[in-house]
Amino acid sequence: MENKNKIAQLYILGITGGIGSGKSEVLRLLSEQPDTCIVESDKLAHRLMEPGHTCYRKIVEAFGSEILAEDARIDRAKLGALVFADPVKLEQLNRIVHPAVKQSIRNRIRRAGARGLRLFVIEAALLIQDGYRSICDELWYIHVEREVRIQRLLAGRGGNREKWESVLASQPEDTFFLENTDVSIENSGSFEELRQAVLSELRRISGS
Numbered sequence: 001m002e003n004k005n006k007i008a009q010l011y012i013l014g015i016t017g018g019i020g021s022g023k024s025e026v027l028r029l030l031s032e033q034p035d036t037c038i039v040e041s042d043k044l045a046h047r048l049m050e051p052g053h054t055c056y057r058k059i060v061e062a063f064g065s066e067i068l069a070e071d072a073r074i075d076r077a078k079l080g081a082l083v084f085a086d087p088v089k090l091e092q093l094n095r096i097v098h099p100a101v102k103q104s105i106r107n108r109i110r111r112a113g114a115r116g117l118r119l120f121v122i123e124a125a126l127l128i129q130d131g132y133r134s135i136c137d138e139l140w141y142i143h144v145e146r147e148v149r150i151q152r153l154l155a156g157r158g159g160n161r162e163k164w165e166s167v168l169a170s171q172p173e174d175t176f177f178l179e180n181t182d183v184s185i186e187n188s189g190s191f192e193e194l195r196q197a198v199l200s201e202l203r204r205i206s207g208s
Contacts, residue, residue: 010113011205012120012135014181016127017142018171020149020156020164022187022194023123026142029198030121037112041124045101049074054100062092098130105135119205128180140201141181143174145188 013030017023027038048055051072059074060067063082069075083090105122112120122132127139144152146168153164178184183201187194 012137014127014132014136014139015123020153021142021144023142027123029195035118037117038121039105041101045097048100055097058096139181140183140185141177142187143184148188
């Protein structure tokens with residue numbers, strides 16, 4: 001596949017998948033590869049919301065000081081309760097955070113290329129919806145059978161079956177991911193099977 005990135009030798013890989021798909025396991029495998037940088041978009045967004053960072057002032061101006069904790073940091077639970085109850089406010093928050101995250105990722109890509117890295121990995125649940133196709137050379141979808149996801153969520157995060165079925169029902173169907181990504185990585189089996197699938201795709205990318 002043609003490398004869309006202007007920095008020679010640096011390959012940009014996007015990773016996406018629904019809750020319980022095991023994206024963190026894939027990232028752990030990719031982190032073992034040499035000359036690799038990994039960015040998790042949610043964690044980056046949280047950093048950009050810290051005092052002194054890009055999004056902090058804009059969010060406080062938009063939603064008021066009532067979303068702040070005693071230490072003046074944004075209380076994400078308070079902010080979440082506010083925006084998830086109001087689609088207009090949620091869109092307002094997304095307009096602040098998403099462009100800042102994408103710009104920060106672009107900056108990190110440039111620095112990674114300057115350092116001579118070979119692989120840059122972006123993980124985001126909304127990788128497709130937020131337009132990362134324009135940044136990435138290819139997108140991977142981490143696929144897990146629905147029942148396996150539910151069982152893993154119950155074992156790893158607790159709660160009850162009805163809760164996780166509701167969460168899964170609110171997320172895009174497999175067909176959406178499959179139609180909008182380049183590679184489907186199967187993660188319904190063992191960790192070793194996942195490792196072999198990831199390594200196989202990495203060999204393809206590297207041409208080895």
